[in-house]
Amino acid sequence: MKLLTFVRNKEQYLGVKTEFGVLDVAAAAKQLSPTFTVPLTVHAAIEGGETANAALQQLVSHTLESTKRDSLLLNEAELTFGPCVTHPSKIICIGLNYRKHAEESKMPIPEYPILFNKFSNTLTGHNHDVALPRVSKEVDYEAELVIVIGKQTKYVNKEQALDHVYGYCCVNDLSARDLQMRTQQWLLGKSCDGFSPLGPYLVTADEVGNPNALHISCTVNGQVRQNSNTADMIFHCDEIVSYVSQHMTLYPGDIILTGTPEGVAFGAPVDQRVYLKDGDVVTIAIEKLGELTNRLVREEV
Structure with missing residues (x-):
């Protein structure tokens, strides 16, 4: 469904x-x-x-x-869409989880999943405008697959991890790079209002099948910026759920953003980076999950 x-x-x-x-x-x-x-x-x-x-x-x-x-x-x-998951108790994000994205960012392949979090203020829905913050000039797009937890989960092994997943959806993990890279902690650049458009649909796991065999892409004003497959993940979905559950209890409705593939603006040479600007329309598309579209608008002073 x-x-x-x-x-x-x-x-x-x-x-x-x-x-x-x-x-x-x-x-x-x-x-x-x-x-x-x-x-x-x-x-x-x-x-x-x-x-x-x-x-x-x-x-x-x-x-x-x-x-x-x-x-x-x-x-x-x-319809006016809301986020397809409205009140997750946790929004957990996995950083540098696509091999080619880590390589384009000139960062080492992680030995363990890199975890950070977002908050509920970042949630918005399909077709909603997202404000470009006054304090940033380097807002980037990130197409990502989201895991939605369906059962209380603690210390689950990899083999049983996907049995604890209710379904999957698309997210745009918007990132203000100038804020994100200001310190060693990424949270500030990831947690501006509306920085996690989620949807349009929450698709149940039975319709998705293998979450690590899905085409994933991002377009900006119709131009393809990211074009990859979830098979390029360094840590696959079953590994992610298992790893996170070793450290904290996951509850139904918790969401895990699983990382973005190559093609983000930040991955290009400094003089070739094209960040989002007022009026840009970004569409995240993942096979079987639909297309999530949002327009970026400059925040009024």
Whole structure:
């Protein structure tokens, strides 16, 4: 399934993408299925696991068979998207996790995963504008695959790690390089408002299959800047989940950003770096997960 969050009257609602439109889960449950429980938020779906997924799939089937289906299916092009995961308790990021990206950045291949974090202020949705901070002139794009945890996870081994994953989505790990590289700590350049557009969909793990065999790309104003495959990861998704779980408990809805491939502005020679500017439109595309698009706008003084 492809889940999404949409916003109506400043409230967030759960949607399911179908071939005929986006199912308004709350409206469909109220009209068609008052006798059984369905999750009404993305986090309820994640926490409910297989039972919740089965209920959503049943609701989709009921809707598509109903004479009321047209009133319950929304036009995706008219939706205001929220982040596809709305309230993760942790936003964990893996740095320098693509071999070619480490090489273009002239940094050594990490012996262990490099971890840093972001905060909830960075979350935004598909098609939202993202402000270029007043304090930075070097904002960079980073196409990344996100792991969304589905079960409480601690000390899991690599072989069982992906059993603890609910699904995957796209993110643009926007990075203000002049702030990021100001000190040895990367957090400042990674945590500006809106610096983690997430979505458009949260795709369940069963639809994705092997997360380390997906085409991943980034375009800026239609020009390809990154073009790679998640197979180039230094630490694959099962290794990442296992490694992080050795050090902290992961909970349903936690998200892990798994690193970016080569092609970022920072990887070019200094005199050839083309950072994001006012009006630039950035699209992150990952095979099976859809396309995440955002426009960068200069923050008003």
